[in-house]
Amino acid sequence: MNHSPPPAAPATPRCDHTSAWLALQQHYAAVGQAFDLRHTLDTDTDRFAQMQIEAPYVRADLSRSLLDGPTGLLLNRLADETQLARAREALFGGAMLNTTEQRAAWHVQLRRPEGYRAASDYEAAALQAVHDTLNAFLAFAEQVRADRGITDVVNIGIGGSDLGPAVAVQALHAFAGGGPRLHFVSNIDGDDLGSLLTQLDPQSTLFLVSSKSFGTAETMTNARAARHWLLGGLASSINEQTAAASEADWLARHFVGLTTNIEAAHSFGIQTIFGFEEWVGGRFSLWSSIGLSIAIAIGAQNFRQLLAGAHAMDEHFRTAPWEDNLPVQLALLDIWYRNFHGFDSRCIAPYAHGLRRLTAYLQQLEMESNGKSVDKTGQPLPFKTAPIIWGEAGTNGQHAYFQHLHQGPMVIPVEFIVARKPGPLLPGQHKALQANALAQARALAFGKNDGPAWKQCPGNRPSSLLLIDALEPTSLGALIALYEHRIFVSGSLWGINSFDQWGVELGKTIAKDILARGESGDFDGLDAATVGAMQWLGLAASKD
Numbered sequence: 001m002n003h004s005p006p007p008a009a010p011a012t013p014r015c016d017h018t019s020a021w022l023a024l025q026q027h028y029a030a031v032g033q034a035f036d037l038r039h040t041l042d043t044d045t046d047r048f049a050q051m052q053i054e055a056p057y058v059r060a061d062l063s064r065s066l067l068d069g070p071t072g073l074l075l076n077r078l079a080d081e082t083q084l085a086r087a088r089e090a091l092f093g094g095a096m097l098n099t100t101e102q103r104a105a106w107h108v109q110l111r112r113p114e115g116y117r118a119a120s121d122y123e124a125a126a127l128q129a130v131h132d133t134l135n136a137f138l139a140f141a142e143q144v145r146a147d148r149g150i151t152d153v154v155n156i157g158i159g160g161s162d163l164g165p166a167v168a169v170q171a172l173h174a175f176a177g178g179g180p181r182l183h184f185v186s187n188i189d190g191d192d193l194g195s196l197l198t199q200l201d202p203q204s205t206l207f208l209v210s211s212k213s214f215g216t217a218e219t220m221t222n223a224r225a226a227r228h229w230l231l232g233g234l235a236s237s238i239n240e241q242t243a244a245a246s247e248a249d250w251l252a253r254h255f256v257g258l259t260t261n262i263e264a265a266h267s268f269g270i271q272t273i274f275g276f277e278e279w280v281g282g283r284f285s286l287w288s289s290i291g292l293s294i295a296i297a298i299g300a301q302n303f304r305q306l307l308a309g310a311h312a313m314d315e316h317f318r319t320a321p322w323e324d325n326l327p328v329q330l331a332l333l334d335i336w337y338r339n340f341h342g343f344d345s346r347c348i349a350p351y352a353h354g355l356r357r358l359t360a361y362l363q364q365l366e367m368e369s370n371g372k373s374v375d376k377t378g379q380p381l382p383f384k385t386a387p388i389i390w391g392e393a394g395t396n397g398q399h400a401y402f403q404h405l406h407q408g409p410m411v412i413p414v415e416f417i418v419a420r421k422p423g424p425l426l427p428g429q430h431k432a433l434q435a436n437a438l439a440q441a442r443a444l445a446f447g448k449n450d451g452p453a454w455k456q457c458p459g460n461r462p463s464s465l466l467l468i469d470a471l472e473p474t475s476l477g478a479l480i481a482l483y484e485h486r487i488f489v490s491g492s493l494w495g496i497n498s499f500d501q502w503g504v505e506l507g508k509t510i511a512k513d514i515l516a517r518g519e520s521g522d523f524d525g526l527d528a529a530t531v532g533a534m535q536w537l538g539l540a541a542s543k544d
């Protein structure tokens, strides 16, 4: 492991301290707020061609956005004046961007190929360590895939140690090629692990305990329950072969740890452990050994393709000029919508069943990264940051909340993700899926202005299309990296630390306290509402 201190991150100007910000405010008041999307689409025949951005494996069609040429120029100026290029250089150089935790946020390093040009000894040592671990856990993944004695693999983890791998395994199921079944358990609700265990055989189950800290309550509770189930099950089905095996041997065969806290994993009884560096943030960790479940599901070669797709997007982000840089353009559009139009949420609609959990993943990525109200120096921000991210896979969402998108009182930009080619299953239905995505984008933009009032749709509602060739490892890697960088750009312009998550800690501490007080019966200093609910729920005996 590489313990050299990361280089310091540069101080860059916050968006509202630039002249471009003021110019954007004036431009919004004078022109931007009255932008007529329907009229523009009807009259500007070049718009479609002009508003395509081609990045590796992902293409964006921004023609249905509320952007025009002058706005785009001002937004690019904003990127210049906030010195985005310096911030980007710091990201790629492994600088200490996460100042509150004194760490780099160096997930791009996990995707760099062996032999990638290193700018310093610090970079070279980190890359070597990444590849040593990668080669080791990919070899292990292949071993598991070849082991006919293992039929089921359960990833126990939560947040970043669950969502990324869960999305990738689901999205890439067509690449499984006969490996074991993969399952994901995250919730502390015993119904999650409990309902899965009824379908499993301890003899043929492998548990991956995925936790950067190896201390998260949900994961440790589920891991302990799984260990209890495993040891109980193996002991009761004891036979000649297993009679000699000690509990320690069973644990060694059936549990793997994926963590930076090697010591805690050892004390749990785990022998096979794949580590990673502190500079891998939880929500950016699917590329590290936390992605072992993905590698077991799709094999080492496909996992390397996933990394290659992400790396291609990294290089695009690192080198493309602002106007052709997809993560930058999407982030600037996000800022235009959030800080000038005032839109509070963004709907993500992947028209791909395989991506049905992508929105949950992106909720963590974007809302945990940029849902902040102070800048990195602790100053309160006078503007809004991350919008609410929500959505469902299409076409399901159409039959639920799209009514609100078309006729509700709020304007909510929608992001459609559509693949050109179908997956291998029932490919004949793909055209209908694609047509539905385009129909929704068109309906949002043009609306319907005749007939009775209740049938009319106002239109002028923006959407973006993110287009991939097919749902495969490279395009998924590129798509996820695209979102990571987009969030980095908006966070950087807003001047916030996108890599900590202190807001999550408070609830964890209080949950521990409530459990302890329920047991001890000591309610001193606790509010009456909490005590009342504890008693009603049976978390604590009534005082009288």
Ligand SMILES: O=P(O)(O)OC[C@H]1O[C@H](O)[C@H](O)[C@@H](O)[C@@H]1O
Residues within 6 Å of the ligand: 158, 159, 160, 161, 210, 211, 212, 213, 214, 215, 216, 219, 282, 283, 368, 501, 504
């Ligand atoms: O991987 P772990 O240490 O178990 O953390 C799992 C998750 O829980 C935390 O509370 C954070 O909010 C997430 O960013 C993190 O991914």
